[in-house]
Amino acid sequence: DGGITQSPKYLFRKEGQNVTLSCEQNLNHDAMYWYRQDPGQGLRLIYYSQIVNDFQKGDIAEGYSVSREKKESFPLTVTSAQKNPTAFYLCASSIGAGGPNTEAFFGQGTRLTVV
Amino acid sequence: SQQGEEDPQALSIQEGENATMNCSYKTSINNLQWYRQNSGRGLVHLILIRSNEREKHSGRLRVTLDTSKKSSSLLITASRAADTASYFCATDKGNYGQNFVFGPGTRLSVLP
Numbered sequence: 001d002g003g004i005t006q007s008p009k010y011l012f013r014k015e016g017q018n019v020t021l022s023c024e025q026n027l028n029h030d031a032m033y034w035y036r037q038d039p040g041q042g043l044r045l046i047y048y049s050q051i052v053n054d055f056q057k058g059d060i061a062e063g064y065s066v067s068r069e070k071k072e073s074f075p076l077t078v079t080s081a082q083k084n085p086t087a088f089y090l091c092a093s094s095i096g097a098g099g100p101n102t103e104a105f106f107g108q109g110t111r112l113t114v115v
Numbered sequence: 116s117q118q119g120e121e122d123p124q125a126l127s128i129q130e131g132e133n134a135t136m137n138c139s140y141k142t143s144i145n146n147l148q149w150y151r152q153n154s155g156r157g158l159v160h161l162i163l164i165r166s167n168e169r170e171k172h173s174g175r176l177r178v179t180l181d182t183s184k185k186s187s188s189l190l191i192t193a194s195r196a197a198d199t200a201s202y203f204c205a206t207d208k209g210n211y212g213q214n215f216v217f218g219p220g221t222r223l224s225v226l227p
Contacts, residue, residue, distance in 0.1 A: 006157075033215065042203060042219035043158075090157055092215070102207065103148060104215045106157035 003027070006091050006107035012115050013078070013085065021076045021110045023091035030096050032074040033104070036060060037088040046089075049074055050096075078112065086114050120218050121204055127224040134191040136221040138204030139184075145207045145214070147180055149189050152201045152220070161189075161202075194225045 004025040013019045023032065031050050035043040045058030049068040063082025068074055074093075078085045088111050092104040122137045138147070146165045150158040164171045164180045164187065171178045177190040191198055202221045207214040 031214075035217075040222075043217040045216075088155075092158075094214070102146075102214060103160045103163055104150075104158070104205070105160070106150075108157045109155070111155070 004091060004093050004105050004107040006089075006110050008110060009108065011110055011112045013112060014115060016080045018077055018079050019112065021078070021089055021091075021112070023074045023076065023107060024072055025074075025093045025105070026072060027093055027095075027105060028071070029093035029105070030071070031094045032068070033092040033094075034058075034064070034066065034074070034076045035090040035092065037090060037109075043090060046076065085112055087112060121202070121221040123221060124219070125222045125224070127226065128194055130194060130196055130225055130227050132194055134194050134198070134223055134225070136189045136202050136223070138187045138189070138218060140187075140204075140206045140218075141185065142208065143182075147178075147187050148205045148207065148215075149176075149178060149187075150203045150205060150217075152203065154200075158203065191223075194223075196225050196227045199223060199225045 007022045033048045034046040037043050044060050046064050047055055047058055047066045049055040052071050055066050055068050065077045088109050090109050091107045094102050094104050120139050128134050146163055148163045149161045151161055152158045162173045162178050164178050175192045180187045203217050205215045205217045
């Protein structure tokens with residue numbers, strides 16, 4: 001059953017804590033992405049990765065970090081430096097970057113709340 | 116760097132009616148895609164139209180692309196309550212890091 005899996009579905013963080021959101025895909029996709037979505041808003045790109053051991057900052061990378069040690073996995077850490085982390089986080093993957101028929105496949109999201 | 120802008124922001128129609136959403140973008144693109152998001156869920160890919168195509172159909176969906184006006188429209192015919200969702204356009208400039216740039220979306224409500 002191929003797809004992209006995010007965990008956990010809900011996550012609560014105390015002020016000053018780092019938390020890590022998991023994203024795993026078994027689609028054999030090279031490219032992976034992290035987006036943040038605030039209520040009633042569109043998606044903003046946090047980080048993206050085209051291949052293993054490579055990743056680049058998106059539009060709102062401050063306060064976040066990622067790693068891409070395996071093709072299947074692209075975890076996102078929300079650090080204490082992120083001042084307003086409460087949001088819905090979406091992970092996506094695509095077969096590559098820039099092809100004419102490339103579409104993105106999304107996980108079901110993680111809702112992070114700071115308590 | 117928001118590329119696409121959907122219009123209207125919200126749309127409410129009766130079941131059986133057609134729903135039309137528009138997307139405008141700023142720079143040249145490789146392709147344009149439409150996605151649907153049910154409340155609290157991930158996005159699902161609906162349809163992709165390449166920059167050299169003008170119209171595409173998939174079931175009850177019809178997408179048009181006018182590259183001269185930098186705009187696209189998504190038409191959902193004979194809408195159903197299950198079509199209630201947010202719809203996003205995403206532009207793909209074909210450059211690393213600039214593929215899948217999403218607009219703010221249109222929230223569609225289909226009333227039974």
